[in-house]
Amino acid sequence: MNQTDILDFLKQENYDIAIVDPFNPCHLLIVEKLGIPYIAFFPGPFSYPLGFWLPSPPSYVPMYVSGFTDRMNFLERVINTFLYLGSNMVEIKNEEIFRRVIEEHFPPDSRPSLSDLYHKAELWIYNMDFSIEFPRPLLPHIQYISGLRAKPAKPVSQDLEDFIAESGDSGFILVTLGSMVSTIPRTDLIKEMNSAFASVPQKIIWRYKASQWPEDLKLAPNVRLLDWVPQNDLLGHLKIRLLVTHGGLNSLTEAVYHGVPVLAIPLFADQPNNVVRIKAKHMGEYIPFYTIKSDKFSDMIHKIVEDKSYKTAAMKQSVIMCSRPFPPDQQLLGWVEHIIRSGGGGHLRPYSYQQPWYQQLLLDVILFIFSCVALIIYIIVKVIRFLIHLLCSRKKQKQN
Template sequence: MAGGRAPRVLILLCILHLHCLQGAKILTISFVGGSHYLLMDDISQILQDNGHDVRMFYQGYQNMQGYEKTSVPYAVSTYNMEEKYLKAYDELFHEYQREIFISRDRPQSLFPLMTLYAKHCRLYMNQTDILDFLKQENYDIAIVDPFNPCHFLIVEKLGIPYIAFFAGPFSYSLGNGLPSPPSYVPMYLSGFTDRMNFLERVINTFMYLGSYMVEIRNEEIFSGVIEEHFPPDSRPTLSDLYNKAELWIYNMDFSIEFPRPLLPHIQCISGLRAKPPKSLSQDLEDFIAESGDSGFILVTLGPIISAVYRMDFIKEMNSAFASVPQKIIWQFKVSQWPKDLKPAPNLRLLDWVNQNDLLGHPKIRLLVAHGGLNGLTEAVYHGVPVLGIPLFADQPDNIVRIKAKHMGEYIPFYEIKSDKFANMIQKLIKDKSYKMAAMKQSVIMRSRPFPPDQQLLGWVEHIIRSGGGGHLRPYSYQQPWYQQLLLDVILFIFSCVALLIYIIVKVIRFLIHLLYSRKKQKQN
């Protein structure tokens, strides 16, 4: 009797547990905007559509020209910044964009942006009405974007366990303890592949060491916010909060990324925005149909080009497009197109495009892109070759990976000339090896054991069900630095060897002295 009752009790407990899990309360936070917001929107919708109660806390300003937000199935809490802060953000971001056209992007160029994030973080942390409301909701888990460290401070203040979902590549690998051997793991902004020569490995090693200095500087930038909003006896550091995440998820797939070591609490879930295409508007279909067998090229260079453009850059691209047989669809803010420049006859300018649907069209021939990870993932998913024009942040590194997979090429924006640009377009379209390589990477991505939305749902529910990700985090998070570097072991071994050498020397000297004494006695 007892033996038959135990399984029924176990089944009942499982049913109750699953019932509770279906109603899990999840908070997502997005204070970055742009592609980061779009990814967090997808995450929120997937979780909401699968039975969870999701609320997104985000800033009302998304910094996406031409994007029109539609209704969402989840609840939202919005913090709208004052006009003066929005203006300061726009001025700083545009200044940062202008600097890109003068010199190459560098890790320290993000410090002014992080300083502004820290300033805004004080405003977010002072929104006691919203924070008190969120705290009273008793969320089971939160999902945050690590690009803005303020997200970690918000969830720590609310006392909610959290998952970090990074929208970019492994540029936060040092912050969360992910092994990054500089011998074959290229550092952020290095522009290297995993097959580095001696000089590149030397440079990569120095960049590896320099990355720690960048992390230290980011800690300093947010130290004032932490001191202001956390009591002295429980003030966290950013490093503590990175390590405290129950799980780290990267928006990365190894159809793009180079192989590298991962820890159990690091997962790669990419392609949430890459889906089977939907039908286009009739107007756009008619425009594409005019291309015949030549097909069309999609150009998406992000808001930076239309917000901060150089006339010579736009002119050279426009001239190159006029000389190719394909139709061109360019996402560009129409109202900001240079007044004295007539668009090429085969060019259609659109404020906003659904990139995924266009990349899935049978007449697509090429994607000309700045190298954002979401766009490249969609290109891989649909097997479309890429011509990269990287501008800033992780874009140069992303395009290097696309070139290494032989599914595209890249050209620096300051080297773009009409003839060179047009020739490279035709090379990528006519040389079928690029298309074949793109299709190969597409097969790799599409043949993963589980679709990305199921991966996301499965891992989030696993963390909730198991009461956290402590079983996934390595013990190294609790070790002092000298133990992680085995300095105590090295010192012990060195001491033992030194002691052994000392004893051997003493014994030899004693034996020599003994032999010398006996020899001297015999002589006497």
């Protein structure tokens, strides 16, 4: 915000629109400073600021950190409701942090709030698909576009093909814990996983830096370590039996696209939230990394590979994803072009974004109804008391 030379350069480019990641509100402040209309593209799972005013009934929409599915029992609904209310406090704290930044870099007559910036986005695009996510209400300017990286598989290298061929009918298992954690620093966990892989009939292709493999640990004979793997192509291979993954959204999306069952080891961030959805769709299981023991781990591998219901469920989700009316790249391009040609997404945003909070919550309507009911009750009580007093007066007159 202080680098005026860069900001001036960007202003001179006269961009039609910006596509920004709203996970960090700093991006929204920059495009607001530049005066460029923008589309918010959220690369992770479905998460949103509460100032966004998206309909989110806690009765069946699990909060991001809850670990619940959309089918919550009574206690889970209670917890989910408190998490929803608690998230408002977090949002207020975020507003306070960025309020100071806004006061520093924006003139007094044009200082937006974070809620203003969320509402100004012409379109919100989420890297999510209903083959993974639970159904929930969405507004017209919120679009799910997922699977940009998933595509039909290409042949793998001859070296990998020869290794896979050695597995026979047992097939192979792909193990990859994402680009951020290609090597696990915990030797105890590596030993347990390596021991479990040695006890299964499948070949194992494991993305792991061989140079960082523990020197005192003998690699299982059916395991091949690679610094990098063609993940999409391996998931589309006919002999793939299982994906062992950290639960990153892109990996899960590619697994769904190719109909591959999943055994997830969530490590941090959105991964625990993601794998809950995979388990709920019955296309896989997950196990916390701190509970992994070789026998338990190998038992879960056998269970998922041998129980064909997991493969059936994975193929069902694959059909849901692959039978969308338009490919995700065309869908993304079409929406961006629509926003540019139509002069913005104002026709998609609900009028509720222009209402004050008390109208949003219908507090004025509730107060009016309460006042009317109170007035009616007051009148009824007055009439009854008047009638009682009148009857009592007549009774006394007759007695006299």
